[in-house]
Amino acid sequence: MLVQYKTIKPEEVSAWKMVLNETDFPENGGLCVSVDGLQIAIFKFSRRDEWYATQNLCPHKKQMILSRGLIGAHGEEPKVACPFHKKTFSLKTGKNLNGDECEIATYPVKIKDGKVYVGYA
Amino acid sequence: MKKVLVIGNGMVSYKFCEKLRSRADGNQFEVKVFGEETIPAYDRVHLSEYFSDQSDEKLLMAPRAWYEDNDIELVTGKLVTQIDRENKMIKTHTGEKESYDYLILATGSRAMVPPIEGVNKKGVFVYRTIEDLTQIIDFSRKVKRGAVLGGGLLGLEAAKALMDLKLETQVVEFAPRLMPRQLDEQGSAMLKSKIEALGIEILLNKNTKEIIGNGKLNGLEFTDGTRLDTDMLVISCGIVSRDELAGKAGLETGPRGGFKVNEHMQTNDPDIYAIGEAASFNGMVYGLVAPGYDMAEVVVKRLTGDKEHLFKGADMSTKLKLIGVDVGSFGDALGETPGCVPISFEDKNAGIYKRVNISADRKKLLGGILIGDADDYGMLLQFTKNGMALPPNPEDLILGKRGSAVAGGGMDDLPDSTQICSCEDVSKGEIIQAIKEQEKPDLQQVRKCTGAGTGCGACSPMVGDIYAATLQSMGKVVRKTLCAHFDYTRQELYSLIKVKNVRTFDDLLDEYGTGDGCETCKPAVASLLASIWNDKILKQDTIQDTNDRFLANIQKGGSYSVVPRVPGGEITPDKLIAIGAVAKRYGLYTKITGGQRIDLFGARLNDLPRIWRELIDAGFESGHAYGKALRTVKSCVGSTWCRFGLHDSVSFAIEIENRYKGLRSPHKLKGAVSGCRRECAEAQSKDFGLIATEIGYNLYVCGNGGTNPQHAKLLAGDIDEKTAIKYLDRFLMFYIRTAEPLNRTSVWLNKLEGGIEYLKDVVVNDCLGIGEELEKDMQALIAAYHCEWKEAINDEKMMSRFRHFANVDDYDPTQQFVPMREMKKPADWE
Numbered sequence: 004m005l006v007q008y009k010t011i012k013p014e015e016v017s018a019w020k021m022v023l024n025e026t027d028f029p030e031n032g033g034l035c036v037s038v039d040g041l042q043i044a045i046f047k048f049s050r051r052d053e054w055y056a057t058q059n060l061c062p063h064k065k066q067m068i069l070s071r072g073l074i075g076a077h078g079e080e081p082k083v084a085c086p087f088h089k090k091t092f093s094l095k096t097g098k099n100l101n102g103d104e105c106e107i108a109t110y111p112v113k114i115k116d117g118k119v120y121v122g123y124a
Numbered sequence: 125m126k127k128v129l130v131i132g133n134g135m136v137s138y139k140f141c142e143k144l145r146s147r148a149d150g151n152q153f154e155v156k157v158f159g160e161e162t163i164p165a166y167d168r169v170h171l172s173e174y175f176s177d178q179s180d181e182k183l184l185m186a187p188r189a190w191y192e193d194n195d196i197e198l199v200t201g202k203l204v205t206q207i208d209r210e211n212k213m214i215k216t217h218t219g220e221k222e223s224y225d226y227l228i229l230a231t232g233s234r235a236m237v238p239p240i241e242g243v244n245k246k247g248v249f250v251y252r253t254i255e256d257l258t259q260i261i262d263f264s265r266k267v268k269r270g271a272v273l274g275g276g277l278l279g280l281e282a283a284k285a286l287m288d289l290k291l292e293t294q295v296v297e298f299a300p301r302l303m304p305r306q307l308d309e310q311g312s313a314m315l316k317s318k319i320e321a322l323g324i325e326i327l328l329n330k331n332t333k334e335i336i337g338n339g340k341l342n343g344l345e346f347t348d349g350t351r352l353d354t355d356m357l358v359i360s361c362g363i364v365s366r367d368e369l370a371g372k373a374g375l376e377t378g379p380r381g382g383f384k385v386n387e388h389m390q391t392n393d394p395d396i397y398a399i400g401e402a403a404s405f406n407g408m409v410y411g412l413v414a415p416g417y418d419m420a421e422v423v424v425k426r427l428t429g430d431k432e433h434l435f436k437g438a439d440m441s442t443k444l445k446l447i448g449v450d451v452g453s454f455g456d457a458l459g460e461t462p463g464c465v466p467i468s469f470e471d472k473n474a475g476i477y478k479r480v481n482i483s484a485d486r487k488k489l490l491g492g493i494l495i496g497d498a499d500d501y502g503m504l505l506q507f508t509k510n511g512m513a514l515p516p517n518p519e520d521l522i523l524g525k526r527g528s529a530v531a532g533g534g535m536d537d538l539p540d541s542t543q544i545c546s547c548e549d550v551s552k553g554e555i556i557q558a559i560k561e562q563e564k565p566d567l568q569q570v571r572k573c574t575g576a577g578t579g580c581g582a583c584s585p586m587v588g589d590i591y592a593a594t595l596q597s598m599g600k601v602v603r604k605t606l607c608a609h610f611d612y613t614r615q616e617l618y619s620l621i622k623v624k625n626v627r628t629f630d631d632l633l634d635e636y637g638t639g640d641g642c643e644t645c646k647p648a649v650a651s652l653l654a655s656i657w658n659d660k661i662l663k664q665d666t667i668q669d670t671n672d673r674f675l676a677n678i679q680k681g682g683s684y685s686v687v688p689r690v691p692g693g694e695i696t697p698d699k700l701i702a703i704g705a706v707a708k709r710y711g712l713y714t715k716i717t718g719g720q721r722i723d724l725f726g727a728r729l730n731d732l733p734r735i736w737r738e739l740i741d742a743g744f745e746s747g748h749a750y751g752k753a754l755r756t757v758k759s760c761v762g763s764t765w766c767r768f769g770l771h772d773s774v775s776f777a778i779e780i781e782n783r784y785k786g787l788r789s790p791h792k793l794k795g796a797v798s799g800c801r802r803e804c805a806e807a808q809s810k811d812f813g814l815i816a817t818e819i820g821y822n823l824y825v826c827g828n829g830g831t832n833p834q835h836a837k838l839l840a841g842d843i844d845e846k847t848a849i850k851y852l853d854r855f856l857m858f859y860i861r862t863a864e865p866l867n868r869t870s871v872w873l874n875k876l877e878g879g880i881e882y883l884k885d886v887v888v889n890d891c892l893g894i895g896e897e898l899e900k901d902m903q904a905l906i907a908a909y910h911c912e913w914k915e916a917i918n919d920e921k922m923m924s925r926f927r928h929f930a931n932v933d934d935y936d937p938t939q940q941f942v943p944m945r946e947m948k949k950p951a952d953w954e
Contacts, residue, residue, distance in 0.1 A: 022931050031641075032666030034930035042929075042938075050630070051378045065954045067928075067938050068682050071670050075609075075642030084643035086670035086678055091643065102572035 007041060008058035008108040009124075010097060014124035016111050023119045033083070035059045035070035038121055043110060044070035045119060046094060048081055054112040054122055055094035062105035069074040069107070126153055128427070129214060129224035131204045131369070133159025135168060135399030136416035137230035139183040141196050149292050150195035153427070156189070156222065158214075159200040159588035161253060164188055169413055172285045174257050183254070207373035209393055214453035226395050226427060229383055230420075232400040233363035233411070236864060238273075242335030247356045251282040260358060264289040267355030271344065273297070273332065275302040277446070279414035280361035283324050284447045286358065294352060296326045301328060305443065306453035311493040312471060314477040318449045318496065326884050327352065363411050377403025381628040387434040391422050397423045410438055414546060439509070443494075443501045447473075455491025455508040456481055469522050471496075476520040480700065482514065489514060502586050506542055544590070545583045548575035552590060559594045566608075606865070607644040610637045614648065614790070614865050622656050629653070630665045641899040646670070650863040651752055654788035655860045658908035660915060661751075662922050674926065675912055676732055681939050681950030682928075684732060685725040686712070688739050689718050689785060692759045692777035692797075693720025702742035708901070710735055713947045719756030719794065721747060726948055728935050733923045736913045748786060752866070754793045757781035758806065762799035762816075770816040774801035780814075783849070784856065786909045790863040790872075793856070794828070797821075808836045811869040812852060815876065820844045825855055825883070826873040834870040837880045838889055850899065854887045857898040 022036045036043050042059035057100040059067050064087060072083045074094065079095040093099045095106040111122035129146070130137050137157060144153065156681055160620075166183040174183060183564030191198040206215040213221050233252035237243055247267075249260050264270065272279050284291040289506070301312035302319075316326050331347040335357065340390030343353040365382035369375070376384040376392045382404030389397045389405075390892065400416035401409060410416065415438030425433040441454035459466045463484030470477045476496035483490055489507040494500065504521060506512065523943065540553030558574045559565050570576070576587045584639040593841025605611050610633075612620065617632070626632045629649050633641055646667040654661060665673045676684035688703065697700040703722050707714045712735075713725040727735055749755060758778035759925070787793065794808035797814045807813025813824040813836050820842045863872040876882060886893040916922050928936040940951035 027930055029666050029925065035928060036931040037929045037934065042936075048640070051405065066682055066953075067936050068670075069676075071673065071678075073643040073646050073666070073669070075646065076640040078639075081640070082642070088644060101568070124238075 008060060010108040011110050011122055011124045013111045013122065015124045018123040019120040020123060021086075021118050021120050024115045025026060025108055025114055025119055028119070031074060033070040033072065033074065035067070036121070042067050043081070044071075045112060045121065046083065048074060048094070051081065052115060053081065054119070055081065056110040056112045057083065057092065057094060057097060058108045060107070061087060061090060062107060063088060063090045092121055125151065126225040126427075127223065127227045128153050128155045128228060128555040129222060130155065130157040130228045130230055131158050131214065132230040132366070132400075132402065133161070133165045133198065133200065134400065135165055135185060135413055136232070136420055137228075138165035139192070140228060140230060140399060140420035140424060141194070141419045142186075143420055144427065145194045145196070147424060147428045154193070154197075156197040157199065158202050158204050158216065158222075159198065160203045161255070162201045163254065164191065164198060166254065168252075171251075171254075171257065172281045174254060180254050188837060204369065207369050207396070208374075209373055217362075217903050224395075225843060226397065228423060229369065229391070229396065229398040229402050230400050231366040231369070233365050233409070235359060236362040236364045237359055238332075238361050240332050240335055242337070242341065243359070245335055245337050246340040247337070248335060248341055248601070249356065249358050251278060251285070251358050251360045257285070260285070260356075261289065262354055264291055268292055269294075269354045269841055270356045271352060271354040271356065272358045272360055273344075274360040274362070275299070275326065275328070275698075276305070276360065276362065277303060277442075277444075278362075280319070280446050282358045282360045283319075287322070287324055287447070291356075293323070294327060294354065295319075296330050296332065296352065297328045299328070300333055302326065303451075303453075305381065305456055307451075307493055308458055308479065310468065310907070311477050311479065311495050314470070314472075314475060314495045315446070315449060315451060317472075318475050319447055322447060324447070343897070347600070363401060363409070365404065365409050367402060378409065379403065379407050382409045385435075387422075387436065388426055388431070389419050389435055389459075399423060405435060406437060408437070410440075412438070412440065412442065414438065416429075424801065438655070441491075441505055441508075443498050450494065450496060450498035452501040452504075453492075453502065453914070454505045455489070455630060457491045457493050459490070461490050467519050467522065469519075480518065480556055482518050486518065487514060488512075489518070492522075494522075502544075502583055506538055510539060510542055511913060512538070517653065517837035528847075544586050545574075545576040550574045550576040555587060555590050556594050559591060560598070565591070565595060565600075566583045567730070576884045606648055609633065609639045609641050609645050612636065614652070615862050617657055618648070618652055618656065621652055627653070627657065627659070629664055631692055641667070651788055652864070654751075654753075655790075655905075657787070658905045659786070660910070661912055662916055665925065674729065674732065675746065675750055676727065677750045679725060680953065681941075682936060683725070683939060683941075683950060684727045685723050685749070686727050686732070686735055686739070687717065687721055687723050687747035688744035689747040690721040690756075690782075691781040691785070692757060692774050694774055694778060699742060702739070702744075706735055706738050706742075709738075711948065713944075713949060717749075717756075720758050721756060723749070726941060726950065728939065729926055729928050730933070730935055732926050735918050737917050740911075740914055740917065745785070746913040748912075752789055752791050754781070754784040754787045754789070754795070757784075757795040757797060757880075758796075758810070760799050760802075760804035762797075766799060767804060769799035770818060771799055771821070773797040773805065773814075773816060775816065776821075777805075778846075778850070780849070783906060786912070787856065787860075787905060789856070789860050791866050791868045809833065810836060812855065814848060817842050821848050823848050823851055826869040826880070828868050828870045830868070832870075835875075837873070839880070839884060851887050853902040856885070856896040857902050858883075858886060858894075861898075 010066050017082040033044050033046040044057050044059040046055045059069050072086050074083045077100055082091045084091045092107050097109040099106050113120045126262045165185045203217040204214050205217050213223050215221050223347055235252045270291035271294040272283045273296050275295050283293050283295045302315055332344050334345045335341050336343050336345050343351050345351045367377050367383050368379055370377050378384045383391050383398035385398050385403045385405055391398055399419040419435055422433055422435045443452040449540055459481040468479040478494050480492035481490040488511050538552050542552045544552050554574055558570050561652040579841045647669045650667045661672055670678050679685055707724050708730050715723050717723050757777040757780045759773045762773030764772055794810045795812045796805040796810045798807045799816050807815050808824050809827045809829050814821040823840045824836035825839045941948040942951055
């Protein structure tokens with residue numbers, strides 16, 4: 004299940020997929036979308052006026068859950084906490100901030116005309 | 125470039141590779157590893173966990189990809205059969221040859237099988253590899269009884285495994301006690317009684333004469349003439365080093381087997397090293413993993429140029445959880461040092477045995493044993509290892525609460541060189557340095573950058589103590605503020621929110637905090653806002669923990685459980701039928717809870733609104749099982765039916781539960797009402813409990829079950845119902861105002877200066893003059909009560925959030941359930 008999720012860097016994007024309206028999102032929270040069989044968690048970080056996307060799968064116990072996690076910041080680093088065991092991951096780099104080894108894939112997001120897009124490689 | 129060949133791929137072999145690669149890359153050393161088993165190195169120490177989930181992946185030290193990523197060639201399923209020292213080559217069982225510059229023998233050990241007649245019979249196994257386990261599991265399906273030969277560490281692990289396989293389990297030990305090398309008679313007896321209480325039978329003093337049976341075993345015959353009938357036998361009598369390669373290659377072996385090594389871990393051929401259980405150092409084979417890791421370190425350092433680092437033998441101290449029982453044994457555990465003085469403490473009721481051995485001059489701790497409570501293990505081991513001066517009354521070391529003074533003093537007395545974390549080899553000095561180097565010290569950061577406490581976690585409390593002590597020594601006040609985003613305690617925030625009329629998290633953060641919040645402060649503030657204003661939780665759904673955000677309890681696999689309120693545990697047949705119908709329609713697993721209600725598990729997120737619509741139509745309300753809130757008020761049946769009952773406990777419990785339902789608090793709240801002193805509702809184990817007396821009720825508070833059970837304490841005796849409610853209002857509000865986040869009432873009371881007497885003064889005597897105010901606050905909360913689910917399902921926008929995917933209507937396809945008895949359960953964690 005884990006291998007399918009690979010970070011896509013902004014410069015690697017070859018196509019954008021429209022997934023939702025900006026207004027579908029709660030403030031400072033996430034939603035899960037299905038994109039070509041993958042589960043992607045998209046977060047609207049209203050306080051910082053930023054958007055992030057990561058895999059929805061928490062690599063710790065392999066649960067499809069991260070979109071339901073609380074977001075926040077560790078210093079300046081934006082992060083999401085898995086609801087199950089509070090493992091926290093950087094929304095920017097996908098790195099596990101608890102010092103464990105597992106990390107998550109991140110994806111580019113863009114907003115255009117009120118629509119939310121996820122980047123493809 | 126030099127070529128390093130490693131023979132064997134077990135835990136020590138893996139550790140060697142890891143350590144070598146952290147100091148030298150592929151340009152310095154080519155590394156190739158041969159493993160006899162078909163899978164890469166796995167964690168043998170936790171082998172018994174394989175029984176519960178049968179996943180070897182979880183046990184792997186590292187996946188195959190790790191070896192590739194680190195430029196290490198790993199060959200599994202190949203046995204190395206020959207070493208040609210002259211040409212510096214090895215040969216495998218299939219004839220391949222491979223040259224080396226350095227050869228590392230990490231061949232480990234095999235299970236020792238004593239020469240008893242009948243060991244080859246079907247149904248006899250050893251306990252060593254995953255393959256052994258698979259065979260044991262397969263065989264166990266056909267049988268009912270299983271015995272373990274050997275009552276040492278591994279034997280008891282194996283017994284736990286058999287018990288987990290649902291076999292009637294016996295342990296047979298030759299010696300007159302369990303773990304004879306680590307425990308004395310009393311300690312062993314305590315361990316025995318604790319293990320027997322779990323249903324494992326233990327036979328001591330049994331010398332097995334023969335394994336009997338025709339082809340397949342059906343029992344053991346002992347030299348004392350008795351016999352034991354059993355269907356399978358697991359032999360766990362110790363280990364023997366795998367040193368078969370020694371003979372032909374002309375490598376020397378130790379008196380009890382194992383490649384003989386010097387303090388550089390070199391065999392008699394200076395380019396051939398042996399490490400782990402394959403090595404014999406000073407005639408000793410170390411059957412623990414920590415010394416093996418030390419040996420690996422010695423070789424790695426030597427190969428990379430540090431020839432001063434020597435192996436000097438190892439400490440056999442050990443602490444572990446054996447079948448759920450804490451066991452610690454350290455230093456001279458059995459008191460064999462001449463003149464040593466043992467001090468012991470035994471509490472048969474609690475199942476605790478502690479022993480320390482003091483030197484003849486009463487100045488040093490030599491070693492000891494801990495059964496049932498091994499919390500002081502780390503501290504005692506440091507006293508032993510560092511030869512630290514004992515407190516004036518050495519019995520303080522093992523006697524109860526006075527320990528905190530010893531622990532604090534002990535921590536300060538430890539030299540900086542003391543090893544605190546043995547998994548990652550971190551010293552006290554390194555931890556202190558890490559704290560001092562940080563601009564804004566943060567305990568998590570300290571753990572992360574030193575690695576301390578990230579392995580087995582046993583040293584975590586000590587790391588915390590060092591952290592607090594170091595900060596204090598730097599003149600910093602350790603204040604229990606919420607987190608990095610709020611420099612206020614929970615109680616201070618409570619006042620701020622109330623006085624300044626703050627209604628949202630963002631407002632509070634803007635006004636009194638910094639940054640963007642986190643998973644600690646968001647739910648804590650959400651709880652405060654709910655405790656003060658009792659607004660709709662879902663108005664600010666993204667600051668709630670998952671359970672509160674979806675008004676249900678998240679379970680394994682991401683499904684939720686649903687608990688409708690059943691006040692006092694009283695329920696009509698029609699309501700029972702309604703719950704049954706809903707559970708049936710949505711395929712839910714149903715279980716009666718400890719709080720006298722019914723939990724419906726396995727609800728998919730998308731189904732929650734429909735499930736609740738039906739429950740609400742049947743007259744149910746939210747049970748707040750998902751919140752830090754009032755859960756239940758349990759009751760016995762009381763005077764209406766019971767011939768002993770003094771008052772109608774059910775009616776009073778219903779009244780109280782309905783009064784406080786929806787009340788949000790720093791942690792969950794549970795109550796109970798018992799109709800007489802027989803106490804069938806277990807009121808004295810609750811946050812608040814009432815027990816009927818001839819003339820009224822006794823009110824108990826601050827009890828709980830859970831991790832550290834605590835009896836509730838009497839707040840007021842023989843009071844009438846109206847007074848009981850008044851005191852409860854005051855007590856609950858006072859707790860909500862002043863407790864730290866996630867502190868149950870019991871923990872809160874333990875920290876409250878003046879304890880229960882002070883609490884009585886506040887609640888009963890109103891010494892602070894806030895009694896009326898507390899009652900008024902409670903009245904406001906009660907008036908603001910609403911069933912969260914009733915409001916939620918009528919809010920369409922809110923309900924649109926109850927979907928797994930926001931862009932399609934599907935359920936989560938990865939969510940799997942498997943049948944269990946006549947219902948279902950989620951598939952296990954991977």
